[in-house]
Amino acid sequence: TAARLCIEAHELNAPPTQLYEDEHAMVRCSPELNAIRTEKKLTDLSIQLKDNQIMSVHKLILAARIPSLYEALTAPPTRRNSVLHWPSVSIIFASAFLRYVYTGQLKVSESNAVGLILLARQVSLLCVETWAASYLAARTTTENLASNWDFAKSMTVEPLMAACLQHMKIYFEATVATDLFLRLPADQLLTLLQADDLQVDSEEKVFEAIVHWVNPGGSRDPDRAEHLPQLLREVRWLETNPHFRRQLIETDSVVGGNVEHLRLLSLIDNWISNPTEHAERQCPFNMNRRAASFPASLLLFGEASEGNRWSIVSYDPETGIEEVVGRMRKRFYAAYITLEENVFSIGGWIEGQGVSSRVDVFDTKERRWKLQAPLIIRRQQHAATLVNVGDSIKGNNETLILVCGGGYNQPADCGGGWQLLRACEIFDPLQCRWHILPSMREKRVATTAVALQDGRVFCFGGFDGTSRLSTVEFCCLQRNWRETKSHGAAATDTFWKTAAPMRFARSKLAGAYFRGRIIIVGGYNRKGGLSSVDMFSPPDAERPLGEWTELTDMQQPRHMCFLLVCNERLFAIGGEEDPQNTVEEFSSKDPLPPIDSDLVTWTWIENRRASKLNGIRGAATVIL
Incomplete structure (x- = not known):
């Protein structure tokens, strides 16, 4: 089912009940279907639930909406296929699920999210499972981290597992203080320690966390101690105090008389103290600095x-x-956008050139300018924003630069004056190439654009040559954005949608x-x-x-x-x-x-x- 997430998945301040819906929700075209269900008219199928509760439904609707039930429900009528048996499903979960089947709208709350995942898994309805999992993922906190993690691990709910790991990375020190940290398997702990974006005050605290995990209850676990060399290599030792390292080698109980551990710590300390002696050898630890250090x-x-x-x-x-x-x-x-270690300076009015399509990149590491592929259309007072498209969990995401609106001065032989733009283009860093997108609904100069994490880009206000604007329009970039038709009114109307206008008109906003x-x-x-x-x-x-x-x-x-x-x-x-x-x-x-x-x-x-x-x-x- 083509579906859209109706509320930002990563908003922790989202309402306790969240509504998701199919792209073409049935309730919008056939609201009578749900009325027939609630009034129990023309039903020809029963569902037996937990505690012998019964719900009456329609074979035709379930067969059409739940592919895994199609074969059984469309077979010749028998006593066996006149009743569905869901003995572990409560009527609360079943009601929310069946409401979605009949309407295309799913209400997810803290009380039904887990049940919806289990029921969706039982009948192989992926969209319901995905929505309920994203609901739990967006609301993962230190308080519910353990329960979310245990459920996600037991059912292999990957989006929820990823959200739990991300929470552990952000609140690492708080996680270390919980029982859940001591229950983490070695491979999951290693994944956390390998993360360059692990949020921690110091690498000494990373070391202390490893010691805590190896010594649950205050005594060493021999099985866990076998993982020590691999875990210790993920401490960013370059960021530790020399006195701390020497003290570990001489007195710390983590070594515990183990020759291999002692040799590793000595090798690490010697590598840092005498770097020229090891120029041709592989570093014995992770040399990457964590992003939190910068x-x-x-x-x-x-x-x-x-x-x-x-x-x-x-x-x-x-x-x-x-x-x-x-x-x-x-x-x-000009418009300025940061992409990794580079700042793009896009278009604008340049001394000696006028309004330009030129794109320059300032490399923050080398501290020098580099020339990049120019815009397709020269412009100034335009909007630009960084857009993430795709799914980072699945590894198919890409980061793009979207530019929209602005204007340029026409040559004298074309009548002079200013040409204001609806035109939009997008930059693909991997190809170093700009692509035309469908034009906006309105001309906008001195406008601003903001992108969300789900690929939506909003464009606010501006000036259209006659008056300042209060209007807002937005598009949603998908993974297949290259297939978007870029020309014509139909392309614009399909690609750009209107949103609530601002309280008053303005241009030159941010x-x-x-x-x-x-x-x-x-x-x-x-x-x-x-x-x-x-x-x-x-x-x-x-x-x-x-x-x-x-x-x-x-x-x-x-x-x-x-x-x-x-x-x-x-x-x-x-x-x-x-x-x-x-x-x-x-x-x-x-x-x-x-x-x-x-x-x-x-x-x-x-x-x-x-x-x-x-x-x-x-x-x-x-x-x-």
Whole structure:
């Protein structure tokens, strides 16, 4: 069954009951079917449930909707095939399941998710199992981690297992303190330790976790100790204190007189202390640094405060410390996107060229510019966003750059003036090539675009040549995006859908995805620059057009500014109102706000200015 997830799968603050539906839900075209079921009319099949409960249904509907039952239900009538026996299924689970069969809509809650998975597995209905598993995965917490993990392992529910492992990685130290950690098999513990994105304060704590696992209850388990060499190799020893390493070799009980363990620890310490002696030999431990060891910074592009030049400045939002890391040509109204270690500067107005299709990439490791494949259509004041397409669990995902809207000035022999764009294109990094996508419904210059984790891309506001826009439209990029027809009104209407409009029209706005919502800040209207901030809850089954909520205004008006998430914090940067080098943060009074914190209560706090720039014309989040 072609299906869509109606609410973001990774929102921990989602409602306790979540509605999923088929792409073409039966309830929308034949609502009478469910009415016939609930009124028990024309039924010709009984289902015997747990505690001898009976439900009456229709053979035709079940045979058509549940392929695994088709052969049995369409066979010549017998006493045997007039009753289905589901003796382990309660009426609560069966009711939710059969409601889906008749309507194409599935309501999943904490009370029925496990039962729906078991019943879906019994009748081989994959979409129901997938939805219920994604519901549990999105709500995995430290409190329910053990029960979710045990269920996922026993039934081999891979999406839920992946979510549990991801939670263990993010909250590793909290997981170590639980009984579940001591019950982990060696291969799962090894998987955790191998993760470069394991969130842990220090590698010494990784070592302590290994010792804790090898010594459950305070005494060494000989079977677990056999895995010690493999586990110890995954500690990032380069990040440990030399005194700590020497103390392990001399006194720590983890060695326990085992010559192999002692030899490994000595080899590791010697490798780090005398690297030149081992140039031709394989490193005895994992040398990768964990991502958590690299706090992100803001990379700012614009006019230098000293001298008639443009600079690239790294800005630490925690301390306000700045460093000039490169130079650049004068470039207004470009779009800036981070992809791995590179920052793409896309289009814009470039000194000596005018409005350009040029794409340059700043390599943050080598700290130099490289030329990339140009846009198909030159443009400035356009929107760009990074889009993840596919399923990372299945390994078929890809990361793309989508560009939409903007405009360019026409040559004099074509009448001059500005050509505003509906056109969209997408960049495939693997092929280093741009592809045309279906055009948007409206021309939009000075717009902003934000992508969600499910491949949806939303485009907000802008200017169409006559007036500023409050409208919102969105598309959903799938794995087969290359097969999308890119031309014609039909392609546009199929590809781009409308969503709830903003509270008021504006152009030159900025947006970002933050804590499961889209935040829109600033902009420009007939009154001038705006300090307003709004939160957009994306469309789902309960809110088919999405929903807007007003948040606290910024400290100052900002148009043509940038909104970025850095180290899970949200920053508004720059703008064309003086001073043009300010930074402010959207902040909670709670120093460690929970994931479901009410953003309505948050306020904006001014940060230290980016003093090495007079004006910020581009910004990106990077790890330097």
